[in-house]
Each structure stands twice: as C-alpha cells, then as structure tokens.
Amino acid sequence: MGDVAKDLVAGTVGGAANLIVGHPFDTIKVKLQSQPTPAPGQLPKYAGAVDAVKQTIAAEGPRGLYKGMGAPLATVAAFNALLFTVRGQMEALLRSHPAQPLTVNQQVVAGAGAGVAVSFLACPTELIKCRLQAQSALAEAAAASGVALPKGPIDVAKHVVREAGMKGLFKGLVPTMGREVPGNAVMFGVYEGTKQYLAGGQDTSNLGRGSLILSGGLAGAVFWLSVYPTDVVKSVIQVDDYKKPRYSGSVDAFKKILAADGVKGLYKGFGPAMARSVPANAATFLAYEITRSALG
Template sequence: MSEEATTFSLMQDRLIDEASGSGGGWKDFVAGSLAGAAQVAVGHPLDTIKVRMQIEGANVFKGPMDCLMKTVRNEGFLGLYKGMASPLVGIAAVNSLLFWTYSYAKTIQTGSPAITPSLEQITIAGACAGAVNSILASPVELLKVRLQVQYTAAVDGAATFRGPVPLARHLVQQFGARGIMWGFWATVAREIPANAAFYTGFEFAKRRFANSLADGDVNKLGVVPLMLSGSVGGVSYWTASYPLDVIKSRVQNSATPPRGIGYIAVAARDIFAEQGLKGFFRGYSTSVIRTIPAAAVTFATYELSMRALGGST
C-alpha cells in the first residue's frame, strides 16, 4: 500500500473512531476547554509576575517577591489578573486545538487510538501539537503579554487598554493583520520543544505511577497521581523552552511587529547584551512554582473529563 493510501486509511479509521465515540474528536475539544479554564484560573497571577520579570530590567523589579509586592501595592490584588480575559476566552480554543492535534498525531503514528504510543511517539505528537497550536496561541499570548505589562505603560504615560478587544482593535488599526500575529515565529519556536517536553514528561510520570497498580492501567490512576504527573509535565515544559519564552515575550512587547524570522536571533542577542545569560532565565523560578499547580490541574481536569465523556486518553 502506498504512503498516501496508508495515510488516508488512518484518517478514515480516525473518523470512524470519533463517530463511534471510541476516539477523541469533540471530546478532546470539550476536555481541553475545561482543562484550559482551570489552568488560567490557577496560574494567571504568577504568570503575570513571570512576564513582568522577563520584560522589565532589574532596575524595575529586584526579584519575584519585589514584583509581587509592587504590583499589589500599586494596582491592587486584581493587578495580578491583568490580561486574564485574553487567555480565559482564548484558552478554550487553544487547549482544544492542542489536545486534539496531540491525540490525532498519536493515532496517525500508532494506527489506532487503542494502541499505546511509545514515549518517542508521544514526543513527536507533542511537537506537532505545539506547532499547530501556535496559530491560536500567538495572538492570545500577544494580547496577554501586552496587557500584563501595562504597569510600565501607565508609569510612562503610554496608552493603556482595558481588555483584549480594545487592544486587538488598536493593533489591527495600527499594523494591519500582522499586528495580531505579532511574534508568531517566536511562538512556534517556543511551542514545539515546550509541548514535546510537556506531554513526554506527563506520560513518563503517569506510566511510572501506573506500574504500582496491579494491572498497570493508567486509566485507573486517581486524582493525586494525575496531578503529580501533570506537575512533572509542567516543569518539563518550562525547562525545555524558557529562554525561548523570554525571547517571545520581549518580541511581543517591542515597539513594532517584526518582519521575517531573523528577529528571534536579534532579540536573543539584545537580551544577552543587556543582561548576559541570566537574562534568559529571569522569572524562571516563578514559572516553575506556577506550573506545578497549574499543570497539575490542567492534566487532571483533561484526563478526568475524557473519562467522564467516555473518551480514550
């Protein structure tokens, strides 16, 4: 059978699985949406600190606690939730696409949702999911980042926006369509290794926990091992991609949208010139602290939602 025929056959099988309810399909979208909402609710305050640490120099914030105290003192506790509307609305679409693509990429490699993929196949599926997910993640991240750093804009007297819709309208009016896809290639560069590590870390930990069960069935794991596995996935995500995330944040908060793809190297050079290697890890500790509960909730919500819907994980 030719490669094209094999691919078509696998796609056909996938559609049949989805229609019969044994595969992911719409269940991935529903479970991914719920997981994304849980992630934002738990992790956004620390994400705000992380982004501000990445973009502002050491002369603005001495460290995560200084950033936290200044934010709460000057903007109130709700200042930690700036930019939350963008990921809260967009995360449903982003996580749905992410988990669906991941599920589909696994099935393409194994031939059936019923076959357990190897960790190598998990890594490839995660990388594919990250690449596709960038299409939606890039504008959502752009709006989130630019809203989160309005602390500096308010101090400098620059324009500020009350939410993602006015900001998105402003960016399109100023720069056209590329204004809303600002930093797309930087997002792609981060999402591929990040999600490859994200899913691999989660699956590795989940299978380790399942080894303690009599039948080794990962679908029988309880909430605690699922959350611990999610935390491993989250730490893996940031460890694999953090310097790229710093570059992405800097690019998306620049004065004008960059062109081409070479701007990633330019941004990296600028960060190194200003702060040295440590500039690529500003806010890393905050990200790790944040991701432990956020990723735990994300994966546990997804897995339990899929079980409730009768889908395969």
C-alpha cells in the same frame, strides 16, 4: 460522543483549570521579563518576584495579578481544545490499531504536532496578554508619545491593528513556535513516561488522582525548563514598540538580552514560571483526564 468532541470538551475544562490556577504567576513572570534594563547605578523596577507581587497589589490591588486574563479566557477553550484534539488525532494516526497504547516516543511526536497547531492561536492571544501585563513598563513610552494605554484586550487588539495591521497580532510567531513545538513534545512525553513508570507498564487507566497530579506537575515543570529562554525572547518582542522597535527579530533580541544582562537575562521571571508550572499543569491534566473519563 466522538473522540474529537470528547477531547474538545476535556481540553476546554483543562484549560480553564490551568488559567484559574496559573494566571497570577504568569502576570509576575511577564512583568519581570519585560522590565527594561536599568541604567548604570540604578536599581531595576522590580527587585524580584515577591517585590513585583507587592508593587502590583499596591498599585492595582489583587485584581492586578489577573490583568490580561480576558484575552486567554476568551480563547482558553479554543486553545486547549485544539491542543488536546490535535494531540488525540496525532495519537490515532500513530497507532497501528485503536486499542494500542502509545510509546513515550510517539507521545513526543504527538505533542510536537499539537504544538505546531496551537502556535497560530497562542501568538495573538499571548501578544495581547503580554502587552496588558506589561503596561507599567510601557507607560513611560506611551506618556512621552501622548498616547493613552489600551484599557482591555479588545482595545489592545484594535491598537495593534492600527499600528501594524493584522500581521501585527502575529508578532513573535517564530519564538512562539520555538516554544510550543519542543515544549509540548517534551511535556507530553514526560507526562506519558511518568504515568507509565508509576503504573508499571503502558496501561495507565487505573492510576489515581495523586499520580495524575504528579505526572502533570512534572510535565509542566519540564516544559518550562526546556524552553524558558525562548519564552523570554517571545515576551520582549511582543511588548516591543511597533514604530520604533528595539529588536529586529528573535536573533537580535536574543543577542541584545545576552549583551545587556548576560545569561541570567534569559531567565528573568523564571521563579514565577516554575512556581506556576507545577500546580497549573497538574490542574490541567487532572481536569482533562477526569473529564475525558467521565465522557466515556
């Protein structure tokens, strides 16, 4: 099996592990990010992450925490296979000879290149996911217009295409790239840097699973620390109405979030995102490394 095929398979397994572990956290993150700013004197829909979990389970049952999972589940293989495959090919281009380990700086470049590639797949996938996750926030607007809310990923996609054409599926592409490119650059750089630190050198082939879990968890945490406000902007744009949008673009969304909620508005849902990032990314990298090693 060639290196590309190995990265495809290992990336698929890693992505599945990430989704299973992390999706409930992601659901709460999007609910908090997309809830409207309350009128003066009124309380927000969710008091915080724990309250969002309680309200979601009360209204929809535990399955509500996995709402919107169909869209990323349908594309998780392609997304993570693409991420790790492009990263692998970038690594091959950066090496002066096949057996040479990459430096941390080279891993940063490889991660940025992978981020560009996956942005075009992540944008429509996350738009569908976010609109399903945020349906409770969209319900009032839908009821006022007499339009029934979409029932699942395919229904959401059809609704979006009817509203805005195929280009509507790529709403939020700019902030998606603003998240994926620097985020993956930092994530892969931190992952490799942590592995090399734990291994005491560039040869990390003998690291145990505990070291891989630690490296992957730390890398995931740094990803979200570095790009979280961009993710908030992406989420509000992607759940925005197509016919009567509140935001004209990323800069406008950024300004309006700051004006309405201050800097803290750019960190709505930060707790669930960070709680998700460590176990989900640890699972991703561990599953990837184990699978890649098993494939030879």
